[in-house]
Amino acid sequence: MFHLVFLRVLVAxxxxxxxxxxxxxxxxxxxxxxxxxxxxxxxxVVVIARETLKNKVxxxxxxxxxxAPLKAHGLxxxxxxxxxxxxxxxxxKVGLRRDGDELPIRxxxxxxxxxxxxxxxxxxxxxxxxxxxxLTPVLALHYTSGTAIRQKIHALAARTEPQARDVFDLSLLLxxxxxxxxxxDAAAKEWLADAIxxxxxxxxxxxxxxxxxxxxxxxxxxxxxxxxWHAMQEDVIARLEALR
Numbered sequence: 001m002f003h004l005v006f007l008r009v010l011v012a013x014x015x016x017x018x019x020x021x022x023x024x025x026x027x028x029x030x031x032x033x034x035x036x037x038x039x040x041x042x043x044x045v046v047v048i049a050r051e052t053l054k055n056k057v058x059x060x061x062x063x064x065x066x067x068a069p070l071k072a073h074g075l076x077x078x079x080x081x082x083x084x085x086x087x088x089x090x091x092x093k094v095g096l097r098r099d100g101d102e103l104p105i106r107x108x109x110x111x112x113x114x115x116x117x118x119x120x121x122x123x124x125x126x127x128x129x130x131x132x133x134x135l136t137p138v139l140a141l142h143y144t145s146g147t148a149i150r151q152k153i154h155a156l157a158a159r160t161e162p163q164a165r166d167v168f169d170l171s172l173l174l175x176x177x178x179x180x181x182x183x184x185d186a187a188a189k190e191w192l193a194d195a196i197x198x199x200x201x202x203x204x205x206x207x208x209x210x211x212x213x214x215x216x217x218x219x220x221x222x223x224x225x226x227x228x229w230h231a232m233q234e235d236v237i238a239r240l241e242a243l244r
Contacts, residue, residue: 001073001133002096002107003041004030004125008138009065010057020045021117022142023151025165030125031142034172035219036165036211040108045090046117053111054085057092073133074099088113119147149173150188153240157191162198164207165214171232174239184243196240204229 025038
């Protein structure tokens with residue numbers, strides 16, 4: 001709920017259209033039908049100066065355009081901080097309290113500064129995602145499936161601690177019809193060996209704690225079986241091998 005509301009307000013006026021692109025788990029959830037919720041929201045940004053972006057995000061986190069829809073759903077922003085503000089990365093931490101809960105729900109919004117944003121599309125988020133919250137359309141720039149696959153392969157290959165969520169996300173993306181005939185550039189092909197090696201080494205226990213716990217309840221049981229993880233793992237490895 002918070003991620004959707006914040007994203008809608010972030011690009012509502014359109015002056016930053018083309019300058020901020022949604023990526024990662026929220027991109028897959030909002031645009032590609034993923035049943036996995038994301039703890040945090042990650043975006044890429046170009047052109048916008050560090051201080052300009054900081055002022056904008058600080059203002060939005062206090063704006064009624066963000067706080068009012070949250071309040072209508074029993075959520076209140078109780079903590080905000082901006083612990084990392086460099087020329088390459090800007091990160092905000094947010095604590096949300098749900099009515100009746102004692103402890104806050106914590107999330108992050110992180111912007112990574114790029115030289116250019118390519119392989120994107122400006123469109124509305126999936127209505128199925130918006131419907132439970134009664135939200136009006138959320139329009140944003142996001143990375144398309146081919147670019148998202150490339151990003152996920154890089155993440156799986158490059159992380160110091162490989163994450164099961166990258167395998168889960170690649171399972172969704174590589175099975176899409178628009179992934180048929182996908183070809184990778186030379187740089188991305190260099191990541192495949194490490195990506196495959198890391199995918200093979202992720203245990204079921206890690207998958208169960210880091211992925212299953214973040215799935216829609218109606219889907220969690222389906223994906224909770226050890227056999228489901230092994231089938232997914234083997235399928236992703238086979239698809240990555242084919243891309244070589």
